[in-house]
Amino acid sequence: MVTRRNLLTYTSFSLALAAIGITPEAFAAQKLKFASAEPFTYGGLIQQAKTLAKSAYIPPHAVDAKALANINYDVYRKIIYKPDYAIFSQGKARFPVTFFSVSSLHNTTVKMSVVDNQSAREIVQDISYFSFPDNKNGVLPDIKGDVFTGFRVLDNQQALKNNSEKDWVSFIGASYFRAVGEQGQFGLSARGIAINTVLGDTPEEFPNFTHFWFETPANDSNQLTVYALLDGPSICGAYRFVLQRTKGVVMDVDCSLFLRRDVGRFGIAPQTSMYWFSKTAKGSASDWRPEVHDSDGLALWTGSGEHVWRPLNNPMQVRVSALADNNPRGFGLMQKDRDFNSYLGSVSYEKRPDLWVEPKGHWGEGAVQLVEIPTDDEIYDNIVAMWVPKKPATAGSEHQFSYRMHWLADQPYPSPLARCGATRLGRGGNPGAYPPSGVRKFMVEFSGAVLDNLPSNARPEAVLTASRGTLEGIKVEKSPGGNGFWRVFFDLHVEGKEPVELRLYLKESSKTLSETWLYQYLPFESSPRPMQGI
Template sequence: MNRLTRREILQSAAGLAVLATAPIGASRAARPAGPAAGEGQPFSFKQLVERARHAAGQPYVSPRRPAPEVVQRINYEEHGKLRFKTDQAPFAELGQGGAYPVTFFHLGEFFPKTVKMHLVQGGVAREFAYSPDLFEMPADSPAHGLPRDSGFAGFRLQEWNGASDWRTQDWVAFLGASYFRTIGAAGQYGLSARGVVINAAVPDVPEEFPDFTEFYIEEQPDPREPVIIHALLDGPSITGAYRFALTRGLDRSQGVTMEVQSQLFLRQDVARLGLMPLTSMFWYGEYGRERINDWRPEVHDSDGLALWNGAGERIWRPLNNPPFTTISAFQDDNPQGFGLLQRDRNFDHYQDGVMYDRRPSLWVEPLAPLGKGQVQLLEIPTDDEIHDNIGAFWVPEGAARAGSHYQLHYRLHWQNLEPYPAENIAQTIATRVGRGGEPGKPRPADEYKFVVEFDRPSVMRQIPYGVFPEVVVSASSGRVIRAFAEPVPGGNVWRATFDLAVAPDQIAELRMYLALDGKPLTETWLYQFDRRNIVPQG
């Protein structure tokens, strides 16, 4: 997964606005799709799947890139000046057509490929064609040099057209390759999802970025019901068809859920096929060598990978900003879910007006059995917050060969935390790493101290007064010493502390949980320790 210029392009103002009191429209009267509607054609997801299946047997043709010499001049600043006119947005009229107006992104330096847009009403699809007249465009904008049929780069859905702020507030965006994102329960964009990952972090093999080349957005007059969006995927090694059912609802504090169905067809062999992929950013947290390079206590969109495996075990793996690209694989059989989460919701831990404390967590819930495979975590070194350097995805068992067909059905939960927390297991709330040793004594070389905090009042209250849980900890390298548990004053938080004696050239896979009477009290904390993650080099 390459480093990618990130979130500012899709930033949406934080905060929840009061909804207008206009009634929810139920009219489904037929009307033109928009000011640039094309000829209507019957449409169904089944047809889209068959198109993807057929395309997999044909040579790959790259999407159109109109006037590259012009598009490359539409940089980040210039792109931000090109705003779609909301009075031209399809489904903008309350009570007629769809409930969520659609606005479109212009082509630009980072989004140079044309994506075809269609609106679907009553099973009939009509292309919504690009025109420069649909955008507010400064007189000196390079975009004036583009052909009048250049096309769009992506789209977003605005809030319900009965809301007072729908013209300024959007809640989901599809833009760039197969990337998409939505705001969570706190009304803030953050991490992204993708259609598929092809050959990420494979030595001597470049990563491939398939594109959503066509979108079909269905009319949905009721804001309480899902918006249905279909997408056609195409790339040198793969084709695919996707059906997204996006539920926003009128209560914005509920976040967003997406039910996804997809069918994928391989044109070529793929070394690493990542399904249901998530992508995020982690620069540093309560730990990490980069803390000395920035004034903020923490900088990240996500702070850990959460796993709920097929055996029922709950696992938390804090993220790293490693010295080199790293893949961690978690073998499983029919996992019940995984996600990249932002558990730390305390503004004081970030001190940044871009609201890292409000970034959504994203949980993947399989709705059909996945069988055997691995959840893989990709961590890429970064020296700034502007790069997406974290990925998580499912890699099915077996070689991904040309001609293979994959069918998926899953749900994406864009919330503050995972949607199905274990009631009888405490969660990790903090990970800290420092020099090892005992107070008042010389600090030993090559010893490091780990302090991990767990919280869930309903669980921790079960610990009798004066009883201390067992710290069950192991390391693949080095030696664990001085392990103990203690309560944190003033609440129900318990802290596990241990030291690891490890050679400078060793990487240790750590595994730890708290137990009482031989039974787990907490989720399993995993961590990959490489001293280069902690100690500044050079």
Template sequence: MGKLSSAIAGEEAKLRLGDASPFSFESLIELAEAKSRMPWFAPTAGPAEVLSQINYDAHGKIKFDTSLALFALGPGQYPVVFSHLGTYFRFPVTMHVVHDDMAREIVFDDSYFDMPADSPARRLPPGNHFAGFRFQESRSGDQRQLDWRTNDWVAFLGASYFRAIGDQYQYGISARGIAVNVAQASQLEEFPDFSHFWFEAAADTRSSAVIVYALLEGPSICGAYRFVLHRDKGVIMDIDASLFLRRDIERLGIAPLTSMFWYSNTAKPTAIDWRPQVHDSDGLAIWTGNGEHIWRPLNNAPRTMASAFIDNNPKGFGLLQRDRDFDHYLDGVHYERRPSLWVEPLGDWGEGSVQLVENPTDAETHDNIVAMWVPKLAAQTGQNFRLRYRLHWQADEPFPSPLARCVATRLGRGGLPGQDRPEGDRKFVVEFQGDGLAKIPFGVRPLAVLSSSRGKLSNVFTEAVPDGKQGHWRAQFDLSVEGREPVELRLFLQLGDEALSETWLYQYHPFTSEPLASAGQESSGLISSVKAV
């Protein structure tokens, strides 16, 4: 068995640990591959009649005793606390601690948790009731001197979902280990689970990194994951994943991101809510393999929409929260502080597409947005994928374009002041700001390079926004279109042969009385293909 350090041995007095057995990432990969060749059996959940009573409020009252936290005495800076099963987290997850290449299971015990005397969790039968975990802030404090017992910075909870705070100390957007058949009409979406976690004891007490391993299991896929989590300004995660397919998958989503977009000032329905905007993310940013920077504002679509942005070896993509002005939200939950999440591929990802799925929602309680990488290569039974990528949880994308960026998208009635406004025509005002636009000579206007997948464009012009801010310009145009199928718009600013701005893409859904398209009907945009599902 390898010898446990005194610090890890000290955990044994607090947490019940099982027998030691050899462990390595290579052996975990072998286990995932072996399981992929075996029949899949759904994990056993706790009794539904009890779990259904551990709702959001009841679950929030079940607190892990921080005095029992893994690594509370070291090694490393960041203690681990555990989450209990509940209505939304029904499947138990097995936890292990690793030291000197030996793993020991952390055996569940009710005494680890403080809960009210009448908590429905007390009626669960004996067994493993761990649902997830959190890493707490540093025991040695940070620049804000946060109490580690009450502040955490990363959480893994539910299926393969996980999230982290950004440099504004806020949770928001989530990531997933994998996405299987999101918005796929021919197959139901699957939600594979991280069924086992292993926490590696830190070798250096001063290290700002922690290492976690995970086993992913689902009906169509098995996987082995290695997470190296860095707590710095925001959070950075280096992820190494080996995936093995049990059966064919129509849409395999790599590095999937999940967020919420209810509405923004772009197209807010009248009096839908007292707040000006409600969203965790306001747009999809892509840095393509050929170096183009793309900004695609999000929609609360009238029906589920899936857009594919074809690429080869993308440099990165992410769901961002660009609008950081409190007055644009006016909410005490501080949507303006929600982290952006950027995916940086490490190595060759080949051909495929960044895919964006937008689902309709009528409330802020639903995560209705998914962004992910979908390989061009068909995901078939017996295939395996080895992928490495880095996740950046911070306020902004880590590799911003030197070009001017889109700062606002506004819609209104088409036509010109003092003239008849054609019914159904839509005016677009797209604002850009950046150093390149600030250098335009006085009296010179940049060109709006504009195109649409259908419809007629008119009244196109650019002008400096009259707010006294250098490099703040807007492009305006009208779109006249018939029918209700979406329109793909593309725009950037140019002077001579030089592009001055990133590329703005937008999917416009006309407001008409015509019937919706049937499921499966397709239309093609200039960069994205749009599929109504």
């Protein structure tokens, strides 16, 4: 007998299923399974993280590596999450969500829930949600229990039907996530948090997002709200991500963080990228391509309003640079060079997105820290940029941060001043002469409307300083190539192996014309090889 109460319950549940893109018929056929409903709010998630931080850390569930031995990278790429099991795939909800399977690459599982009207239902995971085209016997791996390791948000329902890779956001591995820029290409990654990154003998910690909650979007919504619980030996936290598909991707992030123990380097809004070599410095015969990198520099808009550009290095040993600031307006790893001819490869480095972090509220004193790690291949991420607060991160402390992440092809708030272009290094001294010992020549380009509109008789002045060494031969000229660039030449005479911090900008009279170029020159690593006689 169907009572009125049962009918209302069924009707309510049917509406909830429809809202998340699952028909009652599909549910009745046991396509996607859900656990019982439980109350959910972001405030409740924050309290859960706070409570959890007071207890001992318990590592997340991981599938036995032996069961995943045959799911290598090549097999993993061919695994398909069945379209019938996607959420938000029906009706007017704009972006279908699918999930990543466990593999030999990723065996730590993540719980997933769907939220509707402050009620959450956890998805009961099953390996049968995936198809394995390379499975010789057509039998799925014998894995019971949770099998999701992350999720992806697809561009549209057509991408879901075609099993294409038209996703614009993906979260997988520890607290890593990434998004496409406005040119539709993935590149660098972000993380929820960075704990003790390259901090002497202290091992780096990689907390995990252990549970995601997907809020059912309104029919006319162009955004998706995702909540996440972060857990690690030193930290527990609650996150809210509001994902928007614009010309690129915009993410609004709120996080509440609770420390179990002291943290030496507390990295907020960390970014991870790859820089092997560029036109600035390239090792002899390292690769046939002119440049290989996901990002070529760090941009910073300081609390005082200064725009800074710092080209990246691939050093011979780990280097950490700290750019001190108070209430920064923004920072990020950028891919400035958008010319295919600079790369000549087939993996679209010229389309890799920039990632700009825009703090909300007052972040106080601290530093944008840049970590540069040696690499000899493009398969390794070797660059990290993050905000590190000046205030120590101690056990029992609580921290709240809000920020907006812009995944674009340029900074969302570019400087109105002339901007830095290429940085090039070469032999010091005069052309044709044997290079003096310890001398390096630099050429830095600047361009922008503020320079284009200078009077014909104007002569910009280079304001240049070095932390050590002697600067000579400083010259500012308009590029003879007709490209509108101005360029600054100078020689640096320096002895010893310690880094040299260089700082440069253009001015006319008392008027600043350009953003500030910063560069860390590594004499021992960057010096040209001695000339060989014939």
